[in-house]
Amino acid sequence: MESNIKESIGNLIGNIRNLISVDAKKLEYIIAAQIAGGHVILADSHGVGKTSLARALAQSIRWRPEDLAVISDANKENKLNTVKMEGFNRIQCTVDLLPQDILGFNRFAGNTGEMIFNKGPVFAHFVLCDEINLLTPKTQGSFFQVMEEQSVTIEGKLYLLSDPFFIIATMNLKGVHLFPLPVPQLDRFMIRLSLGYPSSEDETEIINRHGKTDAWENFSSVIDSADLIRWKKMVDEVHMHPDVTEYLVKCVRFTRVHPDIETPASPRAGVRISRLAKSLALCRGMDYVPVDIIKEIYIHAMAHRIITRDPSIPPEAPLQSILNSVPVEPKQSNL
Secondary structure, X not given: OOOOHHHHHHHHHHHHHOOOOOOHHHHHXXXXXXXXXXXXXXXXXXXXXXXXXXXXXXXOEXXXXXXXXXXXXXXXXXXXXXEEOEEEEEEEOOOOOOHHHHHEEEEEOOOOOOEEEEEOOOOEEEEEEEOHHHOOHHHHOOHHHHHHHOEEEEOOEEEEOOOOOEEEEEEOOOOOOOOOOOHHHHOOOOEEEOOOOOOHHHHHHHHHHHOOOOOOXXXXXXXXXXXXXXXXXXXXXXXXXXXXXXXXXXXXXXXXXXXXXXXXXXXXXXHHHHHHHHHHHHHOOOOEOOHHHHHHXXXXXXXXXXXXXXXXOOOHHHHHHHHHHOOOOHHHOOO
């Protein structure tokens, strides 16, 4: 395991926090989810820095020329057929947005009669999907393939998006014209977080820092995109002891028998949580997953995957009771 990963992640977190006031641990979770190949959903109020956070994360990375193209042929036989990738794009969701507004569409060129592909904003390494639950179910469905397979199909033609590919979606908690995301789509997000409102001191710093037009002037990149791609491959090398895996499985399966849970977690939940746990361990310079990391991320990575029988009961409540009731066997105490 590379000894400088922890230091590099620390530099990345510090670089972003020099500009954005965000909790360091939540930022670490977001970075770990990105390295793991997952996506993040932020359930938050307006104006708490979600867009700035996504932009700062994207601009902290030095993109190589080869990062800015994607092969459109699934078999990679026609390498001339490429679409330029952006470093960062924002999708401002509205109720009238259509799937082609996100994925792209084909059109005829008037002068040649050739079919030309107009790429959508999803063709970026970092995508901010702002207020995703303003989208209609049909448009929400346009994200299914790209989130699960990292590819887009337009009129039978497959476009493979290159690594890294990361979606940060924000979700309104209250409002009108909202379309709740179906559980299968929520299940594709690795973790759900809330940035929350800043402290009084942080809010003062935000005003002093961002009340100027040159707030972003000295912001610079601190890691190479090749590092993110290499770290993603290293996640598989992080060891997860069978006892830790068994503990995670018990916590997942308990959601299916808990009396307060109507819709329990799918097997995908255990897969996503295990990979996030490995990535988080990697970010902390460890080559194994201690059981404490499972406990630490369980609620954040599970709350959006279940539905309680009583809507007045937040999903975090039964999940916390599961953590309190599922024992850690004595043989796990040294993990």
